Amino acid sequence: MTRRGAVLRYVVLFAGAIVFLFPFYYMVIGSLQKETDPTLAGAFPNPANLTLDNYVNVNERIDLVSGLVNSGIFTGGVLLGTVVFGVLAGYALAMLQWRGRNATFALALLVQVIPFQLLQIPLYVLIARDYGLSDTHLGMILPFLINSTAVIIFRQYFLQLPKELFEAARIDGAGELRLLWSVALPLVRPALVTAVLLTFIGPWNEFLWPFLITKDASMQPLAVSLANYISTVAASTDNPFGAILAGAVVLAAPVVVLFIVFQRYFVSSDLGSGVKG
Amino acid sequence: MKRLLGRQPLGLLFSSPYLAFVILVFAFPIVYAVWISFHDFFFAAPGAEPDRPFVGLDNYVYAFTNDQVLRSFANVGVFLVINVPLTVVLSLLLASALNRAVHARTFLRVSYYVPYVTASVAVVAVWLFLFSGSGLVNTILGPLAPDPSWLINEQLAMPVIALYVTWKQLGFYILLYLAALQNVPKELYESAATDGAGRIRQFFAVTVPGVRPATLLVLLISTVTGANLFTEPYLLTAGGGPNGASTSPVLMMYQLGIQQGQPDVAAAIGIVLVIGVLVIAFIQNRFVGERES
Numbered sequence: 131m132t133r134r135g136a137v138l139r140y141v142v143l144f145a146g147a148i149v150f151l152f153p154f155y156y157m158v159i160g161s162l163q164k165e166t167d168p169t170l171a172g173a174f175p176n177p178a179n180l181t182l183d184n185y186v187n188v189n190e191r192i193d194l195v196s197g198l199v200n201s202g203i204f205t206g207g208v209l210l211g212t213v214v215f216g217v218l219a220g221y222a223l224a225m226l227q228w229r230g231r232n233a234t235f236a237l238a239l240l241v242q243v244i245p246f247q248l249l250q251i252p253l254y255v256l257i258a259r260d261y262g263l264s265d266t267h268l269g270m271i272l273p274f275l276i277n278s279t280a281v282i283i284f285r286q287y288f289l290q291l292p293k294e295l296f297e298a299a300r301i302d303g304a305g306e307l308r309l310l311w312s313v314a315l316p317l318v319r320p321a322l323v324t325a326v327l328l329t330f331i332g333p334w335n336e337f338l339w340p341f342l343i344t345k346d347a348s349m350q351p352l353a354v355s356l357a358n359y360i361s362t363v364a365a366s367t368d369n370p371f372g373a374i375l376a377g378a379v380v381l382a383a384p385v386v387v388l389f390i391v392f393q394r395y396f397v398s399s400d401l402g403s404g405v406k407g
Numbered sequence: 408m409k410r411l412l413g414r415q416p417l418g419l420l421f422s423s424p425y426l427a428f429v430i431l432v433f434a435f436p437i438v439y440a441v442w443i444s445f446h447d448f449f450f451a452a453p454g455a456e457p458d459r460p461f462v463g464l465d466n467y468v469y470a471f472t473n474d475q476v477l478r479s480f481a482n483v484g485v486f487l488v489i490n491v492p493l494t495v496v497l498s499l500l501l502a503s504a505l506n507r508a509v510h511a512r513t514f515l516r517v518s519y520y521v522p523y524v525t526a527s528v529a530v531v532a533v534w535l536f537l538f539s540g541s542g543l544v545n546t547i548l549g550p551l552a553p554d555p556s557w558l559i560n561e562q563l564a565m566p567v568i569a570l571y572v573t574w575k576q577l578g579f580y581i582l583l584y585l586a587a588l589q590n591v592p593k594e595l596y597e598s599a600a601t602d603g604a605g606r607i608r609q610f611f612a613v614t615v616p617g618v619r620p621a622t623l624l625v626l627l628i629s630t631v632t633g634a635n636l637f638t639e640p641y642l643l644t645a646g647g648g649p650n651g652a653s654t655s656p657v658l659m660m661y662q663l664g665i666q667q668g669q670p671d672v673a674a675a676i677g678i679v680l681v682i683g684v685l686v687i688a689f690i691q692n693r694f695v696g697e698r699e700s
Contacts, residue, residue, distance in 0.1 A: 135606060139504045139507060139508060140508065140510075142500070142501070142504050143501070143504050143505060143508055143511075143515050144515075146501050146515075146518075146519065147514070147515055147518040147519070149574070150518045150519055150521060150522055150574070150577075150578070151518045151521065153522075153530060153533040153534065153537065154521060154522075154525075154530075154533075156533055156536070156537065156543070157529070157530075157532070157533045160533070160536055166536070168536075168539070168541050168542050168543050168545075168546050169543075169546050170543070170546065170547065172543070173543065215424040215425050215428070216425065218421040218422070218424065218425070219421060219422045219424070219425035219426075221421060222417070222418035222419070222421035222422045223418075223422070225418075226414075226415040226417060226418030226421070227413050227414040227415050227418065228412055228413035228414070228415050228416055228417070228418030228419045228422075229411065229412050229413040229416075229419070230413075230419060230422075231413070231418060231422075234422050234425070234426060237426075237429055238425075238429075241429055241433050243627075243631065244433055244437070245631050245634060245635055245680075245681060245684065246635060247634065247635050247637075247656070247657045247660065247677050247680055247681070248436075248437060248440055248677045248678065248680075248681045249432075249433070249436045249437070249440070250657070250660060250661075250664075250673075250677065251440060251443065251660065251664050251665075251670045251673045251674045251677060252435075252436035252437070252439040252440040252443060252674070253432070253436050254664075254665060254670070255439070255443070255448075255450070255670060256435075256436065256439070259450055259451070272431075272432065273432050275428055275432070276424070276425050276428045278429075281425060306415075306417050306421075331524050334526065335524075335525070335526035335527065335528075337526070337527065337528055337637075337638045338637050338638065338657075338661075342661070342665060353526050353528045353529075356528050356529070356532075357528045357638075357641075357642055360528075360531070360532060360535070360642055361641070361642060361645065361646070371532075371535075371536045371539075374532045374535070374536075375532055375533065375536065377529075377532070378528070378529035378530070378532040378533065379529075381526050381528060381529040382525045382526060382529040382530070385524050385525055385526065386521060386524070386525060389517075389520070389521070389524045390517060393513070393516070393517050393520075394513075396520065396582075
């Protein structure tokens, strides 16, 4: 019974893994085919039908390099904002006694459940119209500048550090910034990796907001330019799916690679605490 | 000074960029959205200050006498009815199976999370390919393939989108359930086993009640995610087709508010949508949330 149960469990688990992974495999295969082959045979690599032309084709329509650079600036800006301001806020929330601390923490929790759909119109009016920041990197970054989940993860980790360490350093006359930089931060490096990873996937994958505020193709992150390519010009290329899938591989690869390299930081305990608060 | 700001006022200074960010990007825009929805609001050039009269509920009436808007809410209802239960059942099943697995845990975990960490725009491309008229899914189904094909079929477009989102987000919910499963005391399983409960009984008698807080979280987050639906109908069904069968409220907000220049109507849709989500969340919390005993 138990043995049969165990076999059944692995059958379910591996069937699940195939369902999750197959589309990614198919993405790569499809991006390498000279002619897309929707038959069952097309799901296996056929050396006679392999080419890199799709990558060249999609690059002629959407500038992949400029898309990647814009995605990189957008994501980099958010990461910088989150690491600098988020760490400061997380440290203050965990380590310092000040009026408004509990209210600020409650706010950070609340922000996570505010749906973006409500903010879409007023943010567009403010950022694109009033501040004139459409087609700028700043306008793209601003609504995502500090990731609240990361703030909560930082706080959670700082809370776990032994208080005596800090009391001792304070008696020795160390300032709070110095404590943060040379005592606290080195001790919470895993939290830093988790938070950076989590923050990275947000802006890199974000579509709606940069789509709303970038009309100039040279300013669009890759997710936006690929989406525009899918919805408008795909029909006019001789192998539209090959070219689309090539673009999809370029968009997906950085995150998937980063995630696989750092997967051990993406574990339930860290994120669970961040999400549950 | 100390009495006013607390023992370490430096904390306020450290938090001030974050507080400014929350006020600028969340608090003020929410208030502004409500204001916009009650006024005759239109886009103006930067610097111009046009007259924007108060119009009461006009924007709400305009929005909710529009068949397309009503249809988009019905569509998202269909979406939630398919997506939310499927998400809860599949993620709990896979998480508890994964929790007991000894071999290949890392491989399994990574493969479950990969769709979640990848951009929807990228994976939508593969699904378009898989579910196109002459795509792999129809090739395998042969004569059983639906006609018209999945994404251009009025009955099937929304269910395919719901299935896609379930698949795409499932890894995140598995992660939440895995965390929750660590908190279910092992002794409960042991005492259930000594009472003669089999694996299936144990699952319903120990696991399901043990992870109830996580279930509530999964319900809430999947409902909010579903209400936010935009990218998938925009790309998978070419802007909510066929015939508006897969439009979503957020897609309508984009089309009416930004493409057609009626941000006031779009803000009204957004506010009704959020109230709807809050009502559903309240009901979920009532029935699934922690019970006082």
